[in-house]
Amino acid sequence: EAGVAQSPRYKIIEKRQSVAFWCNPISGHATLYWYQQILGQGPKLLIQFQNNGVVDDSQLPKDRFSAERLKGVDSTLKIQPAKLEDSAVYLCASSRMTSGREADEQFFGPGTRLTVL
């Protein structure tokens, strides 16, 4: 079974520029998560999709971050404009829903390491 794929693996941009990250979840996984992991911290949930609908985006800084999951498969996370404090690893995870409010374990991709200069 192929794992969660993410690209690019590394990205360096200047502040105020825009950037986009891509995630391809495990086939058949209805739920997709984006987490932000700042150096020395644990991952923090940014947004959760079930199929192509948003379940939770309460911690997404919506003035600069946006995310979409067209057709309920791949997802993109965009930052525009980027700030220095956005430097982090952006992790995508997916899981299979077993019922309306329960899921199997989350599988994580390798992450995209963003550096904002």
Add this chain to the structure above:
Amino acid sequence: QKEVEQDPGPLSVPEGAIVSLNCTYSNSAFQYFMWYRQYSRKGPELLMYTYSSGNKEDGRFTAQVDKSSKYISLFIRDSQPSDSATYLCAMSALRGGADGLTFGKGTHLIIQP
């Protein structure tokens, strides 16, 4: 006070030692408790998954949950250099983290050969 507290370390022990890692939490709604291992420049991978209070053993790994104290632990027996990594505790109110996982900071573990 953060929802999940975890000592970031680093924790350095000799090969073969028993390692004890732990987390405390404040949200009594958490029912599912996980330990993830994260190697440098990799995504987290699930090690242990427990529900409510009790113990769970898998090979050299044992997870303990004490909900009355809001305290969880991971023990690693006969530690190996390949166990050197960051260990993240994570928890959620819904099975599988269907409500999103809340993580600790992670403990950086170093096993000295």
